[in-house]
Amino acid sequence: MFGLNRKLAELEAKGEKIRVTLVGAGQMGNGMVSQMATMKGMEATIVVDINIENAKKAFTDSGVDPSQIVEVNNVEEANAAIAGGKRVVCKDFLIGCKAEKIQAVVDATGGVALGAEIAFNTILNKKHIVMLNAETDCVVGPILKKLADDAGVIFTGSAGDEPGAVMELYDFADAMGFEVRVIGKGKNNPLDFDANPDSVREDALRRGANPHMITSFKEGTKTMVEMALMCNATGMVPDVRGAHGIVSDVKDLPQKFSLKEEGGVLNKYGVVDFVNGIAPGVFAIVAHKLPSVNHEMKYVSMGDGPNYVLYRPYHLCSLETPLSVAMAVLENKPTIVPKAGLVAEVLTVAKKDLKAGEYMDGYGAYTCYGLIDTYENAKEMNAVPLGLVDKKTKVLKDIKKGEIITYDMVEIDKSTTLYHLRQLQEKLF
Structure with a gap:
């Protein structure tokens, strides 16, 4: 990261900025928008959140006049607003991935399946993707990095995490x-x-x-x-x-x-x-x-x-994330990425006794938590990676509190981009 300040200052002096989409305007995302507002050569141009008021607040908290914020419903409207010097808010992350002037997207959602969708579509649109979403990276980071390498863009974890x-x-x-x-x-x-x-x-x-x-x-x-x-x-x-x-x-x-x-x-x-x-x-x-x-x-x-x-x-959490954006755009370098395939896995462990027929939830909730182990051990046990478990995961047999959950114990939702990326990753690495 040495010299990024000077490179950003050079951009600013030329009247140019790195334009960024932020997906997820919670506590971390809100602070990140304000941090970018004080940096040279960078701008949070689009903020995406399912609560549009959160997206607007991220801009106004950073000093943007409400009259300069435009809510849009499609890519064409976003492109027009950006061309007119406005900031954009929307509910659809695909708009933020596809908008013409955007160079990088930051995922600050924390949703594992959603993070896979955001990263995959960002890469498809040949923009850099910065993951302030370690949970998605933990499950499908290697395949996302390969897809990004093939597309000529950067997939990276975040500085500050x-x-x-x-x-x-x-x-x-x-x-x-x-x-x-x-x-x-x-x-x-x-x-x-x-x-x-x-x-x-x-x-x-x-x-x-x-x-x-x-x-x-x-x-x-x-x-x-x-x-x-x-x-x-x-x-x-x-x-x-x-x-x-x-x-x-x-x-x-x-x-x-x-x-x-x-x-x-x-x-x-x-x-x-x-x-x-x-x-x-x-x-x-x-x-x-x-x-x-x-x-x-x-x-x-x-x-x-x-x-x-x-x-x-x-570690300054999301306040440092813009440095990863700058590294990706200006130096074509990641902050942290998988070397190849997975080395470690986060196993899914039952937080309480689970009965056949009931449904689970994800991490940070009521039915499971994660423990790190080597990928080889996880594979040998047929253990389910924590990130693949969600509210659609059906319990197929009784599971005792503290048991490691294996694929034969539950029915995983196989319709998600996350699941298909994971299957592709297993074949390639």
């Missing part, structure tokens, strides 16, 4: 020749596999957040999804199913994330994990084989080794 922030540390350390032994993120509350939108509602309302989102944080699914993206981008794996999730401060991470025979918790290096006690930061545990480098690390107050921690104490 933990996987993107971790990738910066990983690339930094790897480029300098360090061995990256562990990467991961902080979690700001203990795992609560029983959390649901009812039990967290008061907390969610106090924070002005969606109860389903807060549930996904507390039950750990969000953390599992983010760690899976780290695995898929680096080739690193979870050391154990669900990761260790230790409690620690930053200074003790190098020792705690060492091998068991070295006094730590790990069975092996090359792993991804999470920590209670260092949120909202991300970290990398690194080592070096040469004594002179280790001497220098001690000299610069990085500790006695052999493990050292690189720690970034913040």
